[in-house]
Amino acid sequence: MVEVARNREPTLADVARRAGVSVATASRALSVRGPASASARHRVATAARELGYVPNPVARALATRTGTRLAVAVAGQTAHVLNDPYAARVLAATATAAAATRDVGVSLHWLPLHDPAELGRLTENRDIAGVIVVNPTTPALATVPRSARDRVASIGIGTRDVPSFDVDNATATTTMIEHLLATGRRRIAMITGPEWLPCTQRALTAYHRTLAESGTPPRLAPGNFTAAHGESAATTIMTRWPDTDAIFALGDLSALGALAALRGMGVDVPGDVALAGFDDIAYAALSHPSLTTTTNPVEAIAAGATTALLDHHTSTPQTFYPSTLILRDST
């Protein structure tokens, strides 16, 4: 009986020896796609199981010249975006998915708005298996070389070459606005994301369309998903349109900032103004009043992007994940 040396992990050579085939055959048998007879497949599989063989991802990566980690690149004006809880959540979800599917690690990068070529550079890095861009812009996506088009996925907008995985914020927005209309609100303002962020355009369009159907004019204030901007945006809105009776913020942090501003102005929520957010972060349930919001299935989205990248199933151009309305006390 073939015994493997103690204190050394079994290698493919050990498996091959035990199965009575060459390493080449063992490699093919294990790799699903490669040509191999059914019997070889079977013998290699059992040998591997008996030995407790687990392939070495590093050696594989070196041989195939693919990388060993996934890069998560978050677009933003400053490196500060990396401290955002949203970025942390995407990273955690990606890391979990990546460690589960394959033995790959994840790294976090800032994609400066003023230097979109950084994305192209990341894709060329030898030890990066793929990159997940978060909130990319069109110029940034344009920097990914065609040769790397199956090594990039986007959480945000995509292109013909870069598949997109994102929350269906158009439907979510429509649902939320309809909820506000149904509860009697008519003068509905919206706190949007940053101007440069294309993936919120869909939400904006949905907002305009839904309001148009009910014949009410739009009221918009830009934000950047931070609480501070939410505060100033709410102030701006109530100053400019004092009769506003509902505010929908495209991010819970902004909504909570707006809540603080409204409280400061003596505006009652939801009595005077209904308030709704987006993302369903942990604190949305804890605020007073608790925040009506709509979920952002980040974990599912990140898992989708991760497996697509790792399995090279980057053909589908766009995948939208449904958001669920969470009714609480603020509306």
Add this chain to the structure above:
Amino acid sequence: MVEVARNREPTLADVARRAGVSVATASRALSVRGPASASARHRVATAARELGYVPNPVARALATRTGTRLAVAVAGQTAHVLNDPYAARVLAATATAAAATRDVGVSLHWLPLHDPAELGRLTENRDIAGVIVVNPTTPALATVPRSARDRVASIGIGTRDVPSFDVDNATATTTMIEHLLATGRRRIAMITGPEWLPCTQRALTAYHRTLAESGTPPRLAPGNFTAAHGESAATTIMTRWPDTDAIFALGDLSALGALAALRGMGVDVPGDVALAGFDDIAYAALSHPSLTTTTNPVEAIAAGATTALLDHHTSTPQTFYPSTLILRDST
């Protein structure tokens, strides 16, 4: 003049050729530690610079049999701990530090309380360069083989073999309790972490000692750092000791949960009861009243653990990072 083939990244062999030395010498010259003459060092360095050489971490990892990623293992009763914002923050900080220092990725794992041996398994994984355990228990730390003692660092308690990097929660607790005493509070309760979590023992000890000095008896309620437990803990405290005039929760989420409970009971904060948290999470500044808390320098801690692991400076047994008191409206 030596030219490198187009469309191929320069390798160490290219650098060696251009510098007129062997690959071995080039390798040593680049590796700081290795023996190499000053002139060789210089020539190799310039050749590398001219070629735009960047070492391939995968090849290096294969040759040295070290891994290409850092594992962050979070201890907890269920896999749910991975969804905790705290875990996400630690991961993001580690990923940033790891990508900056070396080209290594990061992966996230759950360390089940009921199966502490999982930690030992992680350290034995061929492609894991090191593991950062978050909130480990003594039994878990006991499973790391002596041979892997320079491949594990802890954010929480440590052992002689596993260096510990943690916030100085003893001093932070003392400072916070003294602040409460100084503002006239005398019946101070504390919402602690989970019973099994050893690293909060230091905070507990500090609490007991500081109270003893002022002659006031302790009031303790266990928690698990979640908002839900914070709510029930606050209810328990106010039921059992109705004259409580201050509550210190060992986590902001618990504190915010407690805030909701107190509001529900009609208790005014800070009028009737002063409330303080720990961590200074983003929402702490947004609650009403805003939450007095004390910082948790997670980014610095993770960076410390990461570089210690990657540079094998795992000699110092314990490093405590200072926490800063943040005074807000809740006390």
Add this chain to the structure above:
DNA sequence: CTGTTAGCGCTTTCAC
């Protein structure tokens, strides 16, 4: 101090 020579563990031509 430096060059030569083996690997690290896996994938992939290229014949057979």
Add this chain to the structure above:
DNA sequence: GTGAAAGCGCTAACAG
């Protein structure tokens, strides 16, 4: 379908 052998790019003995 299968085996032999040549790498992937780097580090680590081992002589000199």
